[in-house]
Amino acid sequence: MAEQFVTLEKSFMKLLAEKKYQTLKDVMATMNAADIAAVFEDLDEERTPLLFRLLPKELAAEAFAELSPELQEHLIRGFSDKELHEVVSELYVDDAADLVEEMPASVVKRILAQADPEMRREINEILRYPENSAGSIMTTEYVSLRPQMTVAEAIQRIRRTGVDKETIYTCYVTEARRLLGTVSVKDLLLAPDDNTPVSEIMDGHVISVSTLTDQEEVAQMLSKYNFLALPVVDADERMVGIVTFDDAMDVLVEETTEDIEKMAGMLPSEKTYLRSTPWDLFRHRIPWLLLLMVSATFTGMIITGFESALAAQVVLTAFIPMLMDTGGNSGSQASVTVIRALSLGELELPDLPKVVWKEIQTAVLCGAALASLCFLKIMVFDRMILGNTDITVMTAFVVCLTMALTVLAAKVVGCTLPLCAKRLGFDPAVMASPFITTIVDALSLLVYFSIAKAVLF
């Protein structure tokens, strides 16, 4: 893929430099909207308006919808009102609503001025829904049928109205805007008799979402049921739009990226990495770094509290990183597993006792294995091979016992915190590695020094 792309870009540059516009026009007409957008993103911004004007109308709108907000804005600023009108009127309503949401006020005004009244109304309707809700990602363009229509009439209606609709393959049977059932084009085409009324072949067990349903839940439902689209109904159970599978796929990818960013202690960002400036990255990363640095004060205080003991047994210090890291890793394994299972809907709050019990058993297995190997490592490698005679059997014992207890504490904390966060209405994803590490650090040091004090002094 990537290599193909580089070649394509090079050809584009050459053709542009040689002003071979007809060739460029012919090449672009054979391309896919997504690929055209990708090439545009990599070109010098100044060149894009010229190239864009070479695209056939419909393809131009499709490619436009795939561009980054920055490039969209750049293009719009160069458009005449007529050009803007052409692009906007070819956009699907949900793409137009996305566009309006991203642009600065002055550009929005121009866009809305160039949209047909009908589209303007629909854009505004979508924009009224809260961010990340089904209403905000739905499109209001879908094929609706009446229950008493025959199969032949239904196919006629699709043929007549379908060209503007984002998906025509699932049609919605409504009466007074109430959703009665769905019928697929497949069902219509495969119906044995053209005169069968739609109501007889439709599927009346409709799964729908509300305008306020979270977009991630909508995407997961689409993925679970393998639907092409899900109908969206308002508070009065009236159908207002559909969410299509391609938008759901995008939502799944975006939401997962956000989860991953949160799990690594970052504020989620909407820009891709290459488009983010160092200042963007800084702003998204520094809050958690500061918070976690400050909270490490407690760990420091624990060490200070045991300073005199440490001064007498400096050898204990050498094992602090190993204990802290193993604890942190054990904890984040548990928390990340639980967070992912929560966001895939595999786990629910009532599963907490089951989860804790499973993690305790796992921790005992891991703790035993780690402690045994650690004991061997300390006695053979550190004491015999490195010849560190400060290390006694008792030191090794203290380290290994701490190891086992730390792993246990880490796994229990790691699996409990995300579930508790969910219970309290917070996002479980922030309860991942960095946060768990800080807690487990403090716990492991407390255990370490307490056991050391009891056993060694």
Place this chain on the structure above:
Amino acid sequence: MAEQFVTLEKSFMKLLAEKKYQTLKDVMATMNAADIAAVFEDLDEERTPLLFRLLPKELAAEAFAELSPELQEHLIRGFSDKELHEVVSELYVDDAADLVEEMPASVVKRILAQADPEMRREINEILRYPENSAGSIMTTEYVSLRPQMTVAEAIQRIRRTGVDKETIYTCYVTEARRLLGTVSVKDLLLAPDDNTPVSEIMDGHVISVSTLTDQEEVAQMLSKYNFLALPVVDADERMVGIVTFDDAMDVLVEETTEDIEKMAGMLPSEKTYLRSTPWDLFRHRIPWLLLLMVSATFTGMIITGFESALAAQVVLTAFIPMLMDTGGNSGSQASVTVIRALSLGELELPDLPKVVWKEIQTAVLCGAALASLCFLKIMVFDRMILGNTDITVMTAFVVCLTMALTVLAAKVVGCTLPLCAKRLGFDPAVMASPFITTIVDALSLLVYFSIAKAVLF
């Protein structure tokens, strides 16, 4: 969703206990295959064969395809040959191939014996492709059209053969099995003239994948182009099957879960959390824990090397956890961002210099912010409020300088390692938090003690 489910399960249990089979049958006939599978998974295994027999034939096969391999095996072991034949012949070929792949040899033998010769041939064909390749997830059932057919003939053909095909909405125009173009049912339905030949309305710029293309790449292409399905061609450019969007969505979710597991230092697992035994969890988690514990030996050796210095300045020990954690967090922020961008295809190897430069700038900003706040914290909180008079301005200076340098090293290591791993053909996802932490720990301690030795002694 979840609450609905619990209620449904309870009703099922009651109806089962009261032996109201007719009611159960009626209820299940109204349900979706995915929901039926979810209820089955939660029921006592013993009850499932009885319930399964109450399902209408087609729905039974659909629900069967959604079940976990464990439950599938349990059901098959209870099936008569006739029942097995009924289920297998209703399965889509790709689902049947998945089934064969998951079952133990004795069960596979029975399944293949009950499959029609045609299906057996197709299953075997799919199974010949390497795991995670497009060939292994494709289905061989699709609608193919000849270029010289008219629109009316094409619609006729879909009506006649479409009922068995997994998706009918994109049809493939082939000649001698060579793929000439695609035509959607939408194009056919909206064609102005029924007598137009298919070759005139088909899209000849076909995007296809090879049987050996990685399934993740296929899923990303489907998501990028918003296609319902992608055609799969063999080495001779002959069309052999299609990958549909619903399978692509599953692949995206699975591959991301694997990435997340790897990033948290676990071997990827195919079982869901609730289905994994503690022993499963142990086996997937212990390898990295052991490896990372052993590698912490180096960190320990660094501390031991500076033991005499530490004994003289025990106060330095108190800052070790803060320095290690901040370094680890900074590094994993960079590595996780880069890993995610790599797996979304936003970053490529040639971007390395750009990435490193961006991370250096970000590190300078983060390092400056963290070091300043840290200096303030040490002087005001640790020294004045806690009254720790061992802490001098020079100590604070050493800690803060180490902090800034550690953040810089962590960000550079964090962004470089995943890209290097990719270059060497390894999976970048393993170059995440745990691994980075271990390296950054060692680096930060080396820097810390070296600066301390130079400044304080």
